[in-house]
Amino acid sequence: MNLDYFQLIDRIVDLNLDEKKITVEAQVPAAHTIFEGHFPGFPIMPGVLLTEAMAQSSGWLLLGLLKFERMPFLAIVKEAKMRGFVSPGQLLTIEAKLEHEGSGFAVTKAKVRVGKELKCSAEITFGLAPFPDPALRVHMDAMANKIGFPLQAITHD
Amino acid sequence: MSSTFDQIANIIAETCDIPRDTIKPESHAIDDLGIDSLDFLDIAFAIDKAFGIKMPLEKWTQEVNDGKATTEQYFVLQNLADRIDELVAAKNAAPGA
Numbered sequence: 001m002n003l004d005y006f007q008l009i010d011r012i013v014d015l016n017l018d019e020k021k022i023t024v025e026a027q028v029p030a031a032h033t034i035f036e037g038h039f040p041g042f043p044i045m046p047g048v049l050l051t052e053a054m055a056q057s058s059g060w061l062l063l064g065l066l067k068f069e070r071m072p073f074l075a076i077v078k079e080a081k082m083r084g085f086v087s088p089g090q091l092l093t094i095e096a097k098l099e100h101e102g103s104g105f106a107v108t109k110a111k112v113r114v115g116k117e118l119k120c121s122a123e124i125t126f127g128l129a130p131f132p133d134p135a136l137r138v139h140m141d142a143m144a145n146k147i148g149f150p151l152q153a154i155t156h157d
Numbered sequence: 158m159s160s161t162f163d164q165i166a167n168i169i170a171e172t173c174d175i176p177r178d179t180i181k182p183e184s185h186a187i188d189d190l191g192i193d194s195l196d197f198l199d200i201a202f203a204i205d206k207a208f209g210i211k212m213p214l215e216k217w218t219q220e221v222n223d224g225k226a227t228t229e230q231y232f233v234l235q236n237l238a239d240r241i242d243e244l245v246a247a248k249n250a251a252p253g254a
Contacts, residue, residue, distance in 0.1 A: 075195060075198060076195065076198070076199060098252075100202055100205060100206065101211075102198075102201055102202060102205050102211060102212070102214070103201070103211055103212060103214040103215045103216070104198075104211050104214050104215045105198050105201065105202070105214075107202055125198060125199070125202065129200065
């Protein structure tokens with residue numbers, strides 16, 4: 001997890017395009033300035049960052065389903081529930097599943113766990129748009145490689 | 158069973174917090190009800206789920222942008238209800254439906 005660059009996902013554990021779901025891991029850093037302010041004496045991962053982590057996990061799922069032909073952009077977050085505290089140094093396992101693919105949009109449901117304990121969940125809607133800049137596509141390819149996106153999953157049906 | 162118009166009016170009322178009695182068959186979703194693209198996306202999800210269809214929003218938008226259709230054809234609610242009925246009929250007529 002590289003909080004300074006808002007890159008929250010470390011590794012894709014499993015991408016199942018048939019079942020339209022993904023599992024990823026994200027290691028919360030043991031120390032970061034965010035935890036100095038949130039909160040002094042009781043450092044916990046901000047809910048907005050957990051929500052973003054669920055959105056990014058969903059985003060990788062959608063990129064796989066879309067074969068990187070369009071970029072998902074966060075549009076709506078519903079039912080975001082922070083069910084337990086996440087502390088520095090904990091390993092997050094995040095699952096996202098496609099709930100609905102509409103015309104120009106998609107809806108996922110995502111869950112964050114630490115071990116077996118459910119920490120948060122949400123229903124997330126994305127607008128699906130052509131890549132607005134070639135540089136973004138290049139960046140997403142590089143990120144996909146970095147986090148172990150299984151490109152073979154989208155190269156054959 | 159309630160009409161298609163009633164079902165989408167209820168969805169719009171709930172999704173956009175618009176009083177149900179102000180939503181009429183002749184209401185234009187954008188011009189009269191002030192529904193923006195983000196809210197419409199939410200409405201589309203609810204309609205797709207309720208009717209088991211995939212409203213072709215991108216195709217409709219393209220037709221409007223190309224001057225091949227008017228927004229009234231898709232966004233006046235009775236017309237939207239008619240389009241939905243057509244989509245449901247097409248789905249039910251499809252092989253394997």
